[in-house]
Amino acid sequence: MTETRTWVLKKRPTVDIEADTLQLTEYTLPALKDGEFLLRNILLSLDATNRIWMSDWDSYLPPVDLGAGMRGIVVGEVMESRHKDFPKGGLATGVSTWSEYVVSNGAGLQPLAAMPGLKTEDAFGVMAIAGPTAMIGLHDIGRIKKGDTVVVTAAAGAVGMLTGQIARLHGCRTIGIAGGAEKCKWLTEEFGYDHAIDYKKENVEARLKALAPDGVDVHFENVGGAMLDAGLHAMKLGGTVVICGLIASYNSTEPVPGPYNFREVIFKRLRIEGFVCLDYMAKYPEYQQQLGKWILEGKLKYRLHVVDGIEHAVDTLKLLYSGGNHGKLMVRLGADPK
Ligand SMILES: NC(=O)c1ccc[n+]([C@@H]2O[C@H](COP(=O)([O-])OP(=O)(O)OC[C@H]3O[C@@H](n4cnc5c(N)ncnc54)[C@H](OP(=O)(O)O)[C@@H]3O)[C@@H](O)[C@H]2O)c1
Secondary structure (H helix, E strand, O other), rough: OEEEEEEOOOOOOOOOOOOOOOOEEEEEOOOOOOOOOEEEEEEEOOOOOOOOOOOOOOOOOOOOOOOOOOOEEEEEEEEEEOOOOOOOOEEEEEEEOOOEEEEOOOOEEEEOOOOOOOOOOHHHHHHOHHHHHEEEEEEEOOOOOOOOEEEEOOOOOOOHHHHHHHHHHHEEEEEEEOOOOHHHHHHHHOOOOOOEEEEEOOOHOOOOHHOOOOOEEEEEEEEOOOOHHHHHHEEEEEEEEEEOHHHOOOOOOOOOOOOOOOOHHOOOEEEEEEOOOOHHHHHHHHHHHHHHHHHHOOOOOOOOEEEEOOOHHHHHHHHHHOOOOOOEEEEEEOOOOO
């Protein structure tokens, strides 16, 4: 019999995630049936969208049921198996729950081949969500070309830090927007952005105009609100606005105002397109292979922010909405396989 701890959704948050939103609950897992395996979770990815899954919004996935284990993206080790596609000793990744152990029939999970030269946390942190999201947003939605000027918001975050570097690897000029001097320093000194704008101190609209006097070709939005408004003003005729995320609005109960500069969509003949990375799973192998190659060649830098212990998952998630995370945010649920 395997004992596990799982975060269970008890209450839908109205504004911020509160102490009674989720409860850490102990369970004894049932014995395996045919077609099932026991997964020991190693790492849990914490993502801005977790807050959306807790709400009852009509979004791209059904809300997590009250009383159910909180949904999350994990990587884990198969400890026992009665499932032919998930052999004992292998790794599996995908959609699971915030649990130390789960019994799974494989739904939402894929076997994961070990990546020679890469630690599990590097491979998972970059390649599970953030890296493919940056690639999809830049290529499939933004359709970047060499010489484009690309603006990225939340540029020092998990998706943003990779987006700027990938755009630069394709010959684009990059401007990153982040909060605070320290994160702006990472942008130019670590992640190779050509320019950084500190939205907490600077007038973003004026700085964008100064840094991109001929206009921005691709605006990669992770935040929304005032950031998107400023970005719309700076666009070039025929430019593209990629809506990857709108984190500024995920905790709001009131309708989020704006964008006030939406008329620019007409004046500048803009294309605005949102996307959900899960719709592009067919592209994952190609993008993951490319990301892995860049990492091993030293062309892609990243920061991981890993907190130990399932008991810290809820408090750690909140860092995303305050800007307190310093890299791709994850919780370590268990040790790497021996
Ligand atoms: N479309 C998709 O399929 C997809 C997939 C993955 C992620 N996303 C989206 O991508 C975005 C980034 O996600 P991530 O996982 O990479 O998180 P992240 O950027 O590592 O962390 C979130 C960052 O957002 C910034 N932020 C939070 N609230 C803000 C506010 N009110 N105003 C301005 N900035 C704010 C903070 O950076 P500062 O310290 O710089 O303020 C914070 O560190 C999110 O919106 C997420 O929903 C979308």
